[in-house]
Structure formats: C-alpha cells, structure tokens
Amino acid sequence: MSEEPRSEALEPEPPEAAQVFGDRLPVVRRYVADLAEHGIVLGLIGPLEPSRLWSRHVVNSGLLSPFLPQGATVADVGSGAGLPGLVIAAARPDLRVTLIEPMERRVAWLEEETARLGLKNVVVERSRAEDAPRGRFDVVTARAVGALSGLLPITAPLARPGGRLALLKGASVEAEIAKAEKAIRRLGLEDVHVEIAGRGMASLETRVLVATLPV
Numbered sequence: 505m506s507e508e509p510r511s512e513a514l515e516p517e518p519p520e521a522a523q524v525f526g527d528r529l530p531v532v533r534r535y536v537a538d539l540a541e542h543g544i545v546l547g548l549i550g551p552l553e554p555s556r557l558w559s560r561h562v563v564n565s566g567l568l569s570p571f572l573p574q575g576a577t578v579a580d581v582g583s584g585a586g587l588p589g590l591v592i593a594a595a596r597p598d599l600r601v602t603l604i605e606p607m608e609r610r611v612a613w614l615e616e617e618t619a620r621l622g623l624k625n626v627v628v629e630r631s632r633a634e635d636a637p638r639g640r641f642d643v644v645t646a647r648a649v650g651a652l653s654g655l656l657p658i659t660a661p662l663a664r665p666g667g668r669l670a671l672l673k674g675a676s677v678e679a680e681i682a683k684a685e686k687a688i689r690r691l692g693l694e695d696v697h698v699e700i701a702g703r704g705m706a707s708l709e710t711r712v713l714v715a716t717l718p719v
Contacts, residue, residue, distance in 0.1 A: 512555035514540045520705050521558060524566040524595075531594045531621055536562055538617055539585055546613055548585035564672065564710050565591035567701035568645060571670040571712055574598055576642040579662050581633045582649040584610055586617060588672060589645070593618075593626045602627045604636050604662075633658040640664060647672040652684040652713065660691045663717045669693070671713040681713070692718040 517533070525532045536557055543549040553561065565588030572578060575598050580589030583603035593601040603614050603626060611630045618626045629636060638661045649655055652671070659669055673680065677698055681688070688696055693715040702709045 512552055514554045515556055515558045518558055518563060518708070520702075520708055521563055521566075524563055524569070524702075526595075528595045528597070531623075532562065532566070532591065534621060535586070535590060535594055535617065538620060542613070543585055546609060548610065548613060559708060561585075561587050562591055563702075563708055564588075565647065566595050567708070567710055568592060568670055568672060568712065569595055570701065571668075571699070571714065572596060572599060572643055576600070577640065578602070579604055579636070579641040579644045579659075581644065581646040581655075581659050581662070583614055583628075584648075586614055588647050590614065590617060590621070590623075590626070592645075593623050594621055597623075597625055600625050600627075602629055602641070604629050604631055604633055606630065606632045633662065636662060638662055641667060643668045643670055645670050645672070652677075652680040653687055656684055656687045656691060656693070656715075660693060660715075660717060665717055666719040667717045669713065669715045669717075673698075673711050673713050675711070677711050677713055688715070694718060 540554045544551055568588050577600045579602045581604050583589040583605040589601055589603040605611050614628045641663050644659045644663045696715040699712045699714055701712050
C-alpha cells in the first residue's frame with residue numbers, strides 16, 4: 505500500500521511580506537495558513553510547495569500590485585489555488601477581482617476561501633477563459649497558465665479597449681515574446697514589454713509581461 509507524500513514544513517514568513525502587503529498582511533497570512541492546511545489534499549499545490557509558499561507563490565503574486573490601477577476591475581485567468589487572484593484581492597480591497605477557473609473542485613475552494621477571508625471584492629466564475637464574456641476588464645492577469653503564444657489569445661479578449669495585460673512570467677519571458685510575435689500582431693497589442701517586479705528584493709524579483717489593448 506503506497507503512502508501519501510509527506511508535505512514539507514511551511515516556509516517562515518519573509519520580512520519582505522510586510523513591505524508588499526502592508527496592513528493587509530493579516531488577511532494574507534490567513535490565506536497562506538489555509539492553503540498550507542488544505543492545498544495538498546485538494547490537489548491545489550504539490551507536497552513540496554509549503555516550504556516555498558510565501559516566497560515562490562504568495563509574495564510573488566503580491567508583487568503584481570503596482571501594475572493594478574486604483575479601483576480597477578481585474579480578471580485572473582486560471583486562478584487555481586487563488587494565485588495570484590485571491591492574493592491580489594486580499595491585498596487590495598479597492599480592486600474588483602473576478603477569478604476565472606474551469607475546474608469544479610478549484611472553484612469550490614475559491615468560493616469557500618473567499619468567504620473565510622471575508623473578501624467582498626471577489627467574484628468566482630466557473631468558466632474557461634475562451635468562454636468568458638469579453639471586453640469587461642481593466643486588467644487581465646494570469647500566472648503559470650502557459651506560454652505566451654497560447655496565453656495571449658485567451659487573455660487579451662477579456663480586457664476592455666485600452667485595457668492592460670499584466671502576466672506573471674518566468675526568466676524565459678523574452679523568448680516567449682519572440683515566439684508569440686504573430687499573436688501579438690494579430691491581437692493588436694501595444695507597448696509590449698517586460699517589467700521587473702520587486703526590484704531590489706533579490707531572489708523575490710519576478711517578471712511581468714505588460715501589454716496594452718488597442719482602443
């Protein structure tokens with residue numbers, strides 16, 4: 505009989521978390537505790553993820569905050585465990601965040617966790633991005649959903665004319681941009697570039713693909 509994979513101990517909260525989340529840190533801490541407790545059983549995170557939950561996932565998601573204008577409507581495509589959507593919503597109560605996720609068990613988690621955290625600025629939609637209503641959002645984001653060549657065609661149509669994409673990406677983002685050149689032209693995306701989020705935070709720095717939709 506095979507044994508369940510053992511999970512790693514939860515990573516200590518890094519000091520940068522206070523800088524990123526400010527007075528919203530207690531809400532984010534609750535989210536981290538809930539995800540560490542339930543995430544492996546629900547298949548939201550792997551057994552090794554608690555040991556890097558803060559730095560690799562939660563602070564990483566929070567670093568999107570400067571790319572989200574005050575009071576913006578935000579769509580998070582493929583929300584999964586709530587990364588980055590629930591983290592953003594917890595950190596920024598001024599935002600109106602829609603979590604778009606097709607899998608029923610993940611939708612259930614997102615709805616339950618939204619209620620546990622007392623977030624009033626979140627809507628959960630069970631849908632594929634391709635089937636979601638188009639042209640509604642000021643900003644569309646996604647994290648760990650796929651390469652830009654496939655991701656841009658499903659995220660860009662959700663943004664309003666003149667809206668923005670802010671997609672968390674890894675170190676290979678420049679190569680992804682080159683491969684997505686045809687999609688970028690077809691969608692008419694403007695000012696496509698990469699920003700470094702969390703600059704000065706050493707290993708916590710991350711890359712954000714930013715692009716603007718045509719008006």
